[in-house]
Amino acid sequence: MNTPFRSKTSLVALAVVATIGLGALGFFSYQAMTVVPATPIAPPPTRVTTEGGLTIVTLDETTQTISGIQSEPITASSHPVEHLAYGSVLDVQGLNDLSTRYAMAQADSAAAQSAASASGQEYERNLALFKANQSVSMKVLQASQVTWNTDKTKLQAASANIQSIRNSALQQFGAPLAGMLGAPDAALLHRLLSREDMLLRIVLPLGVDVAAPELIAVESSEHHRETAQLISVSPQVDASTEGRAYLYRAAAILPIGSKVVAYLPLPTSTRPRLLIPEAAILWFAGQPWTYVQIAKDRFTRRPVADQTPYDNGYLVSAGFESGDRVVVRGAQLLLSEEQRPPITASSCKDPECDD
Template identity: 25%
Template sequence: MWHLDSHAVMTGSFASGQQIKMNSSQRILLWIVSVLAIVAALYFLSPLLDSLVPAEKHLVDDHDDNDSDDEVENHQFALSVELTEAAQKMASIESQTLMESFYTPEIRAMAVVIPTRELQLAHSRCSEAKMNLRMAKVNQQGMSKELSRLKTLQQATGSVASKEVNYAQTNLSLAQAESELKQQLVDNCHAEVRQQWPQPVADWIINGGEQFNLLMSRKQTLLKVTLPPKQSLSQRVDTLRWQQTNQQHNVGQAQRLAAAISVDPVLSGETWFFLNKSSSLQEGAKLQVWVPTEQGAFSAVLIPYQSVVWYAGQPWAYLRMDDQRFQRISLLNGHDSVEGIYLQEGFHPGDAVVTSGAQTLLSEEFKWQIHDEDDDDD
């Protein structure tokens, strides 16, 4: 009984081992078939996957475009500020509508009002020399008449000794030499003036007259204008516009006279003299001047100087977008002039530019950067 049971157990164990061996072989075969099926599927489906790549790329590009648009929108939002109408009233925010203007490009240069003392000293020196010359000539004429009288008496009556005639001749020769010397001094003074001052300024100094008196009475002033390096004054330019430094409303025009005899010792640009027929300038004052160029006029809008605020080293102005929002626009590419900054982009005719309270808007725009004293990081 025990032997039969042992044989049965052994027979059963052998059968189980065969089954386990067969199941392992089947699993290996099944794994190989699965791998081959996956490879085949990838081979046949690869064209379909390739056709899907552009669409995915397009989706990525669209996403990048959206990011770019978001950056632009965020950038514009960063340059704008919103202020309630009540707050605008308290800050005296005012704006004006821009109109189309035509601007002729100008060169920005520097000028100085010539002190009348320089002209007066030169005029006085030459006037004194001419007066001395006239006195010498009067003395010469007197000596000449005395010599003629003595010669006449000597020939008529013989009552005049030759010694007196010779003495009168010597005095006349000395008077002639004195006159020649005085004449040379006058010529030297005139030459010195003409070497320092161009025509017609030199003639005014030498001869005096009405124009010289207008300068001396400060009813008119003489401007010395120095152009920027490598810039030249066009022959067609007869007038320029000047503006007194830090006084935007003190402006005027000056008429070209002539090029200076010598260049400015500090600045290396061309130097010219202009006549200002206004009496509102102080002697020695430094001015900003705008000299027209040969370029043609172009269409633009004029941004007044009271609209300009400075930030990050460049000029800006605020565009009123609606009742409560304002946009900060760069004026870096604008053209400076006496009236303001002419701009061809950023602002357009019909836009409203802030003319009062722009600094308040700039402060409000960066208000978030101000540390709140109530916030305690500790």
């Protein structure tokens, strides 16, 4: 008879348990929805700093190895004091044409000389016979004389043509080269026409009291020096330049019309200067720079001012010291790191933090 009572008691107990369970679920749901304060994130280490007016790029040794950054020391050495001059590589096609014309004119002159000699001898023989016994008629004598006179005229014309060609060569290329036309042993002329040597016109600026040296160094756009030897004063100059022009020869293959820089040794003592290798040169904002490693993990960029191109590099006399380590690999990477905008760290990773 207690069954209805027990059933009612069980229902009440279930109701209490359900109420407690719902309360617990609500509590934990509330805890889950509560915003938990984010743990602050440490900002990344700053790689670019400014100290004493210098911009310093800091890279640990591991990063340097991975990036392939390498440096090497520079040392002072004695180099002769030089004066700069400028010039260009001349086209020798005109000289080749003159040489060909001269050879043809020589052949014509030799033929005319032979003809004049033969006709002259014929005339002298006819004249002797005519005077001796009248065995040669006046008509034959006169005909031989006309032939001789014609051959002499041709010889004179051939000689004049040779002189005209020589004069053209003198006006364009100077006396030494003009004198080599037609010579069987003109080794220099042969080397120039076969492009074994290049013909250069170097212009010494006005106001510079320097005699043209016998030997100079010339440099093309590849920054590689070649020795050039003086030939003569140049009878022609470039209309765009002013100064004394000289012809030089250089055993190098250079493009016709290309510009060259000439280095004229001055009659003064040498002075110590530093050679910055070309691999260390970085062009930025229109001027050359190089990165110097001032510590194991610190680099700074310096301008390469007051420089003189020399043997795949630049000679400098200021701004650097012997023993400075310049970056020869990875300079562009350092510049990119230096120019990179600063990274700002956020205090949390949730996108809602940006609101």
